[in-house]
Amino acid sequence: MNYLGALLTSLVASAAWAAPYDGPLFDMHLHYNVEAFDAHPTADVFARLQRSGVRAAVANSRPNEGTRSLAGARDEAGATGVTVVPFVRLYRNRADYTGWFADDSIYRMVLDELARGTPAGPYRGIGEFHLYDSTNADGPVARRPMQLAEQRGLLVLAHVDDDAVDRLMAHAPGARLVWAHTGIGGAPVPRVKALLDRYPQLMGELSYRPGLTEGGRLSAEWKALLMEYPGRFAIGSDTWVMPRWSAYETLMRDAREWLGDLPPDVARRIGWANAAGWFGLAEPR
Numbered sequence: 001m002n003y004l005g006a007l008l009t010s011l012v013a014s015a016a017w018a019a020p021y022d023g024p025l026f027d028m029h030l031h032y033n034v035e036a037f038d039a040h041p042t043a044d045v046f047a048r049l050q051r052s053g054v055r056a057a058v059a060n061s062r063p064n065e066g067t068r069s070l071a072g073a074r075d076e077a078g079a080t081g082v083t084v085v086p087f088v089r090l091y092r093n094r095a096d097y098t099g100w101f102a103d104d105s106i107y108r109m110v111l112d113e114l115a116r117g118t119p120a121g122p123y124r125g126i127g128e129f130h131l132y133d134s135t136n137a138d139g140p141v142a143r144r145p146m147q148l149a150e151q152r153g154l155l156v157l158a159h160v161d162d163d164a165v166d167r168l169m170a171h172a173p174g175a176r177l178v179w180a181h182t183g184i185g186g187a188p189v190p191r192v193k194a195l196l197d198r199y200p201q202l203m204g205e206l207s208y209r210p211g212l213t214e215g216g217r218l219s220a221e222w223k224a225l226l227m228e229y230p231g232r233f234a235i236g237s238d239t240w241v242m243p244r245w246s247a248y249e250t251l252m253r254d255a256r257e258w259l260g261d262l263p264p265d266v267a268r269r270i271g272w273a274n275a276a277g278w279f280g281l282a283e284p285r
């Protein structure tokens with residue numbers, strides 16, 4: 001085989017690797033926590049999203065000032081074509097991560113914050129919150145945000161295990177719950193599927209999900225699940241620590257790689273359209 005033949009053969013072989021998804025992205029899990037403010041001012045945040053093709057993001061932060069500053073950067077949002085979808089976070093500081101469900105002042109803060117709203121409009125959801133021990137899902141302060149979300153049509157973003165999904169949904173069966181990481185502990189796929197079947201209002205966000213990819217490509221098990229529930233998943237960055245900000249564009253490029261293993265319409269739903277639809281966003285310009 002001559003050089004050209006070899007080149008063509010290798011091109012054909014590489015075509016077996018699907019092209020990355022190149023449509024708009026919706027980042028369903030973005031934090032703008034206090035420690036990111038100096039290193040990544042809002043202009044830098046919007047520039048990173050723009051370079052990544054992220055056209056909308058759920059913003060939530062510890063404390064909520066971060067979300068309000070992203071929501072208030074109207075010129076930057078307009079110039080980069082990024083829509084900020086604000087969520088109220090339950091944390092004023094790190095101690096709140098493990099104590100919020102037993103602290104009534106957190107619930108009052110959530111009510112105050114919802115009443116205040118943001119420069120980008122009303123809050124659209126509550127979270128992300130964490131429950132490291134699922135039995136805390138039955139505490140009164142965990143119960144009430146679920147019921148509040150149900151009453152007000154807010155989404156909830158919760159970092160919990162599969163047992164806590166059952167507990168939270170029992171408090172408010174009509175609430176729309178986005179399961180952060182779709183179980184960061186790696187709940188087995190048949191269990192994830194059973195929960196999706198049981199709760200039509202349950203959705204999954206896919207950052208950090210164990211088993212989702214193998215060598216950067218979508219695993220067969222997850223491809224089958226995403227194909228069976230194409231309307232129930234979204235992608236996210238989870239910028240919970242500073243290295244996630246440095247890696248933001250890489251994280252989004254990685255998501256585009258495995259999304260490319262799906263049929264184009266399913267990739268677009270999971271990459272953009274599902275989350276956009278949950279908040280009634282228009283198609284990006």
Ligand SMILES: [Zn+2]
Nearest residue numbers: 029128238240
């Ligand atoms: Zn998070």
